[in-house]
Amino acid sequence: MSSNTNARQSWKVPASIISKRTSNPIRAIVDHIKVKPNANKSMISLALGDPTLFGNFKIHETCTEAVSKQLHSYKSNGYPPSTGYLHARQAVADKFTLPAAPLVAQDVIITSGCSGAFCNEGDNILLPRPGFSLYQTLADSKGVEVRYYDLLPENNWEMDLKQLESLIDDRTATVVMNNPSNPCGSVFRKQHLLDFLAVCERNHLPVIADEIYCDLVFSGNEFFPLASLTTTVPVLAVGGLAKKYLVPGWRVGWIFIHDRNNIFNAEVREGLNSLSQLILGSNSLIQAALPDILHKTDPAFYDETRVQLEASAKLSTDILSKVPGLKVIVPQGAMYVMISIDIAQFKDIPNDIVFTEKLLGEESVMCLPGSVFQCPNFIRIVFTSPSEVLQEAYTRMAEFCARHHV
Ligand SMILES: Cc1ncc(COP(=O)(O)O)c(C=O)c1O
CATH class of the missing domain: 3.90.1150.10 (Aspartate Aminotransferase, domain 1)
Structure with missing residues (x-):
């Protein structure tokens, strides 16, 4: 007999509210x-x-050798910092920095997923339709209202910018754009990206740019990293090894914080660091191998x-x-x-x-x-x-x- 007067009388293990809305x-x-x-x-x-x-x-042998080297070094078996090893962040920054969108190691977080960065329950987020379905799953799970902007098939799936702008209100936290696109296989023209940035600028809307398919573009098309086309709109760009390096199961991605004018300020950067702590760092071996994977793979x-x-x-x-x-x-x-x-x-x-x-x-x-x-x-x-x-x-x-x- 329990002495606890609040003791439960029977088993009751309900699924959590978060799990139900996910x-x-x-x-x-x-x-x-x-x-x-x-x-x-x-x-x-x-x-x-x-x-x-x-x-x-086939993945490139540099990638397998780089991971094997780390495996045999016995130096990358522990918990990495939640934002990633500094040398891995540095390697990613060195690989992706551009004169028009400079990056240093502190602008890079090694992880996957960033949708919780600016949104609170009750805020809304603009997502592409058609779009990668996990965006909605993440937003629903966090209690963030989803508003869809349309991509137009007759215009190579470009964003309907008029309709997009009409969805914005004072609770709109951010807009997610995905280029090149899953599921559309589209690649946005430079002018279209500039027009999109003008809408974001007018409405003071930061962007999450999902660029996981960066550079996977066909003849006659060019990939422009969104952040390289703006000096004023803050952009969180998301990328990773999954597609370009053909290793989705290795589970290493990154977030780039492009914020030339300190609009995110220390609080948002700190928030991103805190969110990265929800997982105890991404895969140690693979991130330790990033310098070789990114810098030694034959072009x-x-x-x-x-x-x-x-x-x-x-x-x-x-x-x-x-x-x-x-x-x-x-x-x-x-x-x-x-x-x-x-x-x-x-x-x-x-x-x-x-x-x-x-x-x-x-x-x-x-x-x-x-x-x-x-x-x-x-x-x-x-x-x-x-x-x-x-x-x-x-x-x-x-x-x-x-x-x-x-
Ligand atoms: C648009 C888009 N973003 C992100 C991802 C997931 O990337 P990762 O495997 O790095 O989590 C995918 C995977 O299919 C995708 O299509």
Whole structure:
């Protein structure tokens, strides 16, 4: 018998409020797909933005050697500082500093994720639609209201800046922009970025620039780091090893604090440091290997990855743009293509979710419905599979569309 008069009489372990309001739209929609793949056809998934799945995108040996060197040094097995080892922050700053957007080690935080930096419960945050679904998950989890600004497919997915500006009020904490884009595969023109910065300037709105796909751009396009185009709008830029170095599982990313005029002041910088302490530092081995990874990787590696991605983008566009009922928005970078489904041209497919389900059930091809990115009647394809796999998947998709066409 407990002497504690407040003792509980039975087990009661409720899930926390935070856990209940945390949900990834991808899981919310995809987990409801009950259709099983066609057992007579091999499964092809074009759904996961992970370039390592098929082994056709090879990481550079400098990266493996750099990690192996750290492993055998026995010097990087402890807890790193929560903001990252100083030499790792220095290596990142040296790699990414630009005359127009200078960085020193103190402007770099080695981590992943920064969405809590300026927002309080009750504030709102502007997110792109379509956009990476984790932004919404993080905002919902923190009790921050999400307001979506539209990306326009007819303009290569540029931001609808008028609509974006109309969403801003005095509780708008920040705007997230993503360039090059997941899921759109778009790359913003310099003038468009300048126009966007003008809106932010007019409204005193700091920006979180998700540039994880930096430099993964195809011929005729150029990547401009947002911070290099402004001296006045404060920018937190987010990047990492995941995509450009083809190692998403290594879990090392970074935040750059670009704030030439001390608008963030000491409090926000301190806040970012505090938030970084929620996790006891990111992976010690990988961050210790950053100086070698960033500074010794043969530049040819970046070109090879880009060329390989561009060839896959072209193959996807060439085949799928000939399929009646589908319209390809030609990708300019990253590893994704969004395809518009003209629902009116299909006799028994009322929306993107049914399209995805039937395609899986009949052809064992999995792609994500645009609805998971807040963009109905589109599908997103990841084109990192080997070309023969892509060809097989697209042949099946073409047969599927022909079968269901009016
Ligand atoms: C737009 C975007 N931002 C961030 C990430 C996640 O990056 P990391 O693996 O470094 O957390 C992804 C991953 O797919 C992404 O598409």
